[in-house]
Amino acid sequence: MTARQRIAFQGERGANSHIACRDVYPDYDAVPYQTFDECFSALEEGEVDLAMIPVENSTAGRVADIHHLLPRPGVHIIGEYFLPIRHQLLGLPGVTLDEVKTVHSHPQALAQCREALRTLGLTAVAHADTAGAAREIAEAGDPARAAIASRLAAEAYGLQILQADLEDAEHNTTRFLILSGENLRAAAGVGPIVTTFFFKVHNRPAALYKALGGFATNGVNMTRLESYMVGGGFVATQFLADIEGSPEEPAVARAFEELSFYADHRILGVYRASRYRERISTGSGA
Numbered sequence: 001m002t003a004r005q006r007i008a009f010q011g012e013r014g015a016n017s018h019i020a021c022r023d024v025y026p027d028y029d030a031v032p033y034q035t036f037d038e039c040f041s042a043l044e045e046g047e048v049d050l051a052m053i054p055v056e057n058s059t060a061g062r063v064a065d066i067h068h069l070l071p072r073p074g075v076h077i078i079g080e081y082f083l084p085i086r087h088q089l090l091g092l093p094g095v096t097l098d099e100v101k102t103v104h105s106h107p108q109a110l111a112q113c114r115e116a117l118r119t120l121g122l123t124a125v126a127h128a129d130t131a132g133a134a135r136e137i138a139e140a141g142d143p144a145r146a147a148i149a150s151r152l153a154a155e156a157y158g159l160q161i162l163q164a165d166l167e168d169a170e171h172n173t174t175r176f177l178i179l180s181g182e183n184l185r186a187a188a189g190v191g192p193i194v195t196t197f198f199f200k201v202h203n204r205p206a207a208l209y210k211a212l213g214g215f216a217t218n219g220v221n222m223t224r225l226e227s228y229m230v231g232g233g234f235v236a237t238q239f240l241a242d243i244e245g246s247p248e249e250p251a252v253a254r255a256f257e258e259l260s261f262y263a264d265h266r267i268l269g270v271y272r273a274s275r276y277r278e279r280i281s282t283g284s285g286a
Helices: 016-024 036-044 107-112 114-120 130-140 151-157 207-217 250-262 275-281
Strands: 006-010 029-033 050-057 076-084 088-091 102-105 123-126 145-149 160-163 173-180 193-201 222-228 238-244 263-272
Touching: 006 016, 006 036, 016 029, 016 050, 016 076, 016 173, 029 036, 036 050, 036 173, 050 107, 088 130, 088 151, 102 107, 102 130, 107 114, 107 123, 107 145, 130 145, 130 151, 145 151, 151 160, 193 207, 193 250, 207 222, 207 250, 250 263
Parallel strands: 006 029, 006 050, 076 263, 102 123, 102 145
Antiparallel strands: 050 173, 076 173, 088 145, 088 160, 193 238, 193 263, 222 238
């Protein structure tokens, strides 16, 4: 009997990352890890076949630390998934909302429900992940404590939903990257392609302007560009970017050739764009 393939996620069972794993790879065993770094290490060491990692949210912005982990040499992006996030306010069975004083969850979830928590007059307390907060609430047995987590977490830990869909914005969506230890690149022509890469500009005047110029002159659309510190310095010299198109396409190839004159770069993944992008661009929603 062939062993089931495994996909890593950060958090505990019932987390939104767990839901994303079940949505995209229902036949895989979803394996929880405490930290993102452990997920990446498990992938590099062959403990798992894939990893499902959140990188940005439409309400709270980018997920901290992921941009530092993505350039690891044994990790490759092979896909993306957009998960609409629906946060539930969870409490002990029989507890009323009036009894709750503090709400526990991951900082991203708390940020995505900031206005709702202010309206309810509840104090936010940060935890490592949403599902872990739900489990701790169930174990503590304190009616004054609640958690923000998923419906799956409510079922897993025997909690009741005190208030449904607590997120401030209806569009609240998290983008996940699907990672593999193998460099599996989508072929040009299979449909819309996203290429993700990072680069460090050379220490020259106008190097960033010139590095990006090749994408503009070749008509390549850049959909994401983020800068971040390297080595604890306060000069942002490393960048993470997404573009539309494949390096196999002549225009994209020319853009990368021009980039190489002004920056050191490495492609992290070439993968099929999620259909969610198409729905957003046409205004049809999630």
